[in-house]
Amino acid sequence: MSTLLEIKSEEEWHKHTASLPSSTLQIISFHAPWAAPCTQMRTVLETLASSYPVTEPLSTSWVSMNAEEVMDVSDSFDVTAVPYLVLTRNNQVLETVSGSDATKVRAAIEKHAKSSGGSSNGSTAAANNSGSVAKNLSSYTPTAADPATAPQYSSGEVKEDKEALHERLATLVKAAPVMLFMKGTPSAPQCGFSRQTVALLRENSVKYGFFNILADDDVRQGLKEFSDWPTFPQLYVDGELVGGLDIVKEEMANDPDFFKAYSVPKSTPDSAAAS
Numbered sequence: 001m002s003t004l005l006e007i008k009s010e011e012e013w014h015k016h017t018a019s020l021p022s023s024t025l026q027i028i029s030f031h032a033p034w035a036a037p038c039t040q041m042r043t044v045l046e047t048l049a050s051s052y053p054v055t056e057p058l059s060t061s062w063v064s065m066n067a068e069e070v071m072d073v074s075d076s077f078d079v080t081a082v083p084y085l086v087l088t089r090n091n092q093v094l095e096t097v098s099g100s101d102a103t104k105v106r107a108a109i110e111k112h113a114k115s116s117g118g119s120s121n122g123s124t125a126a127a128n129n130s131g132s133v134a135k136n137l138s139s140y141t142p143t144a145a146d147p148a149t150a151p152q153y154s155s156g157e158v159k160e161d162k163e164a165l166h167e168r169l170a171t172l173v174k175a176a177p178v179m180l181f182m183k184g185t186p187s188a189p190q191c192g193f194s195r196q197t198v199a200l201l202r203e204n205s206v207k208y209g210f211f212n213i214l215a216d217d218d219v220r221q222g223l224k225e226f227s228d229w230p231t232f233p234q235l236y237v238d239g240e241l242v243g244g245l246d247i248v249k250e251e252m253a254n255d256p257d258f259f260k261a262y263s264v265p266k267s268t269p270d271s272a273a274a275s
């Protein structure tokens with residue numbers, strides 16, 4: 001069974017890549033040392049890796065890297081959000097998956113592991129291995145603990161639940177003129193992106209409400225669809241999505257008075273909203 005290798009430096013990364021046949025499907029995961037989704041991504045990849053056989057020459061390689069520890073590598077793959085998965089073969093990026101959605105991650109890996117025989121360079125090693133990989137995949141039985149197959153809703157309930165949730169979200173994004181949906185709370189952010197956003201708002205004395213999405217998975221998943229924005233933090237002004245940390249930074253760089261209407265000089269900015 002294959003295992004997930006943690007790579008700690010650029011040097012280690014280059015050594016590892018150089019040691020692989022170019023036909024190897026490389027599964028490269030970028031993470032940050034903060035909380036939940038990256039931990040989930042690790043579990044998903046470890047489970048998947050263990051279902052792939054180790055072949056000679058290697059048909060798959062599984063590595064994980066702290067995006068901040070290997071800046072040159074993450075820059076070379078344009079990693080702007082984590083968790084972030086990159087699949088490569090023959091030095092070409094085949095597909096990327098942003099976020100820790102287990103179903104998407106698994107589908108992408110299975111697709112490219114299966115297609116190895118048909119790769120355009122026609123490497124015989126890859127072609128020979130694809131049979132065993134495919135066979136192993138079809139015999140892979142996910143367990144209940146596998147997040148990819150964990151049941152979510154019974155189908156009849158879905159629509160009504162969704163409508164009710166959307167109503168709740170529509171109210172929630174307007175709970176305060178400036179609303180921050182974040183991981184953790186302003187005094188204890190659970191992720192660097194949320195921490196940076198809180199710091200920015202604080203520096204600008206913005207008065208805002210917040211919602212800890214780690215405390216409510218319906219809001220966490222629902223808001224991604226509701227606002228068509230896949231990550232957190234999410235900042236809303238007057239019920240309208242501004243964006244995540246990058247966008248907020250950009251807006252402030254373009255217009256230093258962006259939050260002026262919402263700032264209260266010298267008082268504490270945080271005000272908790274519903275949870």
Ligand SMILES: N[C@@H](CCC(=O)N[C@@H](CS)C(=O)NCC(=O)O)C(=O)O
Pocket residue numbers: 037080081082083099100183191193220230231232233243244245246247
């Ligand atoms: N570049 C993004 C960074 C935010 C990001 O990548 N968030 C990730 C990791 S904290 C996320 O929310 N993933 C989905 C999830 O955790 O549900 C921004 O500007 O806000």
Ligand code: FES
Pocket residue numbers: 032034035036037038082083183190191192193
């Ligand atoms: S980057 Fe992994 S939790 Fe935010």
